[in-house]
Amino acid sequence: MNKTIKLLTLSAMFTALTIVLTTFGKIPIGNGYIHTGDSVIYLASCILPFPYAVFTAAVGGALSDALGGYFIYILPTLIIKALITLPYSSKSETILTKRNAMMIIPAGAVTIIGYFITGLLLFGWSGAVIGLLGDTIQAVGSAVVFLIFAAALDKAKFKQNIKIMMLT
Numbered sequence: 001m002n003k004t005i006k007l008l009t010l011s012a013m014f015t016a017l018t019i020v021l022t023t024f025g026k027i028p029i030g031n032g033y034i035h036t037g038d039s040v041i042y043l044a045s046c047i048l049p050f051p052y053a054v055f056t057a058a059v060g061g062a063l064s065d066a067l068g069g070y071f072i073y074i075l076p077t078l079i080i081k082a083l084i085t086l087p088y089s090s091k092s093e094t095i096l097t098k099r100n101a102m103m104i105i106p107a108g109a110v111t112i113i114g115y116f117i118t119g120l121l122l123f124g125w126s127g128a129v130i131g132l133l134g135d136t137i138q139a140v141g142s143a144v145v146f147l148i149f150a151a152a153l154d155k156a157k158f159k160q161n162i163k164i165m166m167l168t
Contacts, residue, residue, distance in 0.1 A: 003166055010162065011052040014044035019061025023067050029134040029157055030127075032073065032115070037064060038142035042107060045088035046095040047159055055091065057081040072122060080114035096150035104146060107133055108139030117124060 022037030041060065045053040060080035065073045087103035115135045119128030153159070 006166055007052050011044070011048060011056050014040055014056040015060040015071060018056060019064050019067065022061065022064035026068060030130040032070060032131060033068065033135060034134045034138040034141065034146045036142045037061070038084065038107070038111065038138065041084060042088060042104065042142065042146040043095065043153070045085040046090055046100050047148065047162060050085070050090070050092055053085045053088070053158065054082045057085045070116065073118065076114065076118040080111060082112065083110050093159065094154045096147070096154050100150070101147065104143035106115035108143060111139045112136055
């Protein structure tokens with residue numbers, strides 16, 4: 001099997017995990033919902049090459065909105081989720097590097113600011129402010145879940161095993 005097919009398969013797995021953690025672990029709040037699906041996006045961004053991570057984030061997030069009936073958020077989610085992949089790097093041998101651990105801050109900020117702007121455009125000032133608490137909880141919760149999963153996957157040498165799989 002060639003490397004592109006293996007990367008597409010891995011991307012599909014991370015997309016599905018994003019959908020599952022987002023759609024089935026969501027808690028409705030305000031005009032949207034909170035979830036920890038972004039933790040999978042952070043993981044994918046530390047494991048997959050850039051275009052594959054962007055695909056996983058954008059499609060996984062947008063499909064979660066569609067499956068949950070939040071159609072009005074599909075376009076903003078495509079953009080916001082793609083942007084939260086940008087600070088991470090997949091170039092190291094491990095997932096949880098000091099750099100990637102620090103990138104939860106700009107990724108969380110993009111989530112909070114992106115959905116605040118979305119709320120402002122869709123619901124006005126009060127709707128945007130109402131969403132701030134949920135977006136902040138979501139960013140922090142996803143960061144914590146990411147740190148736990150990344151440490152566990154590093155202990156299991158997940159990234160090294162993926163690289164070996166790509167070579168065979």
